[in-house]
Amino acid sequence: MGDAAATGREARMIAIDEARALVLAECGRLEVERVPAARAPGRVLAEDLCAQVALPPFDNAAMDGFALACDGTHLPAGGVWEVAGVQAAGDARAHAVHGAWRIMTGAALPPGTDTVVPVEQVDVLARGGGGEPERIRLTADAARGQHVRRAGEDVGPGMRVLDAGTRVGAVEQMLLAALGVSTVAVRRAPRVALVSTGRELVDDPAQPLAPGRIRNSNGPYLAEEFRTRDADIVLQATIADDPAHYAEALRQAMALGCDLVISTGAVSMGEFDFVPAALDALQARIVFHKVRIRPGKPLLFAVLPTGALFFGLPGNPVSAAVGLRFFVDPALRAMRDQPPERPLRVPLAVDVRKKVGLCHLQKARLAADAQGRLGVRPLPGQESFRILPLARANAWAVLPEAADVLAAGTMVEVYGQAPGTWRLVEEGCDI
Structure with a gap:
């Protein structure tokens, strides 16, 4: 792609729903493999599971x-x-x-x-x-x-006990063991490459920071998040602002058969933001660049020549977290043939002001009041560089693009910090 195509991309910033729809349209299904039931936890079932025996097996x-x-x-x-x-x-x-x-x-x-x-x-x-x-x-x-x-009072022979698309956790493992299931068909673990960019990044926590240098927090964060999502991290690299080294890392990721390449940094419009040009040089197909969200507006999504999905996340830590939670996670679900995630709808516990024209994805705390009613409270410190509020949050509150003032009691979408997990605050019920 040339400069004209790049200029066209810059001019069109799309809404979050359109961006996610474009991501999902590019998602193929991961292959199915059969694994021992003992290795199933964390994996997603590729077919319905029907019981071959009764549970209990006898009166x-x-x-x-x-x-x-x-x-x-x-x-x-x-x-x-x-x-x-x-x-x-x-x-x-x-x-x-x-x-x-x-x-x-x-x-x-x-x-x-x-x-x-x-x-x-x-x-x-x-x-x-x-x-x-x-x-x-x-x-x-x-x-x-x-x-x-009674025999079969819990599960009868032939009963469907787990649906395709179910992530196997401890309870599902208990059921598989009780039924004597030895192997299950699951979706292959996605192969992921993680690339952090920035000449200022320092990976070694023991290395003293020189002036202008910062610790690489995105790499460890994303690595741990993908481990919890049962992904196989086949490449993890930190690249200085060097387009040639960056292109080589992408070639290596493609050679390793990656399904997903997650890159952080160098996707804005500054002098050192070389990712779009590097993708063009590799003949990647850039699907969109920039989304009407805060934080994470410069997010870039592309398809590499091998078919791998490329997510270029902004370098600020919370922007990277937003990109993972609201764009990469839906892609992972589609690749595993899971249904789309459904957020809660919860009233705001406080009045909130925001900028019109951007969907705000805010660090928040979900809690119940003394009467057991749920409410969500966006936290102070919504700037994309602030990590501490993210550590104190247990949810993401989605504030719609068209709104500027949302009164307490307004219903908003709320997502857990990770798919399928909800953690209410523990230090009391005041919201």
Whole structure:
């Protein structure tokens, strides 16, 4: 692309919804692979999962007591029963069908029994030489079927238990283990390259800062965020303001088969903002450059010759965080064939003023008041260089482009700091 094309891009700054739609239109689906269930946490299911077995797999006792057979609707208090045997968890099902059976929680009900009476609702009338109960009397009525977990009561054979697009977490892992699932079909982990630009950046935290130098905070931040998103970081580099070295890093990312290249810095219109020209030289297709948002307005999105998606995020830390949360995350969901994320709609807890013509994406705290009503409060320090308010935030508040004053009580969209996570403030309920 030449200067004319670049000038055209500069002249057209697009809205956040249009920008995200353009991103999603470029997202292909990651390939499907089958992995052991033990390696599934963090991955996204590529197909619906149906149970092959029942859960529980057999009728079993919900508490310690005695298993009995009930001919009617209940067993009356005062009934006397001979104890036929003991059934512990892990024992094969007993074959006898008469009398009462001493039973432990989780043990299979002996054939013919259908009711469990807790030990505290029984008087022991006779004991054997080892102290084991031989005859009991009920001290309370027992309803038929009480304290019994029926086979398939939780999950029946053939039931769909997890949908395609579900991210496997600890609870899903518990379900897979309980059902005896050995392998699952998941989307491949995306391969990601992270490139930080800036001659002022220092990676080594032990290195003293020379005048004009700053620590590289974007690189470690993005690396950790992508680890939590189950991405495979195949390249991480810090490049001084050197277009040749930068182009070489992009070529390396493409050679490594990256699906996503995330670059920070050098996307504005300054003398050292060389990323657009470097992309043009590589024959990348720039889809848009600049979005009507604050922070993060200079964001650039392109498609590299290999088909990898390129996100050029501004260098200020909060601008990079906004680019990740509101543009890269939707792309990751689409690549994993997950449905779009749905934000909460929550009333503002305070009056807010903003600039008309830009959608403001503000660091905020979501909390409940004493009556349990949610509210969101944008935090002081919304400038894009301020990291501390981001650390104190638990949400992002989306303030619409057309508004200048939003009164307390106005409903706004609210996103968690990361997809699928919500963390309410812990130091009280005042909002």
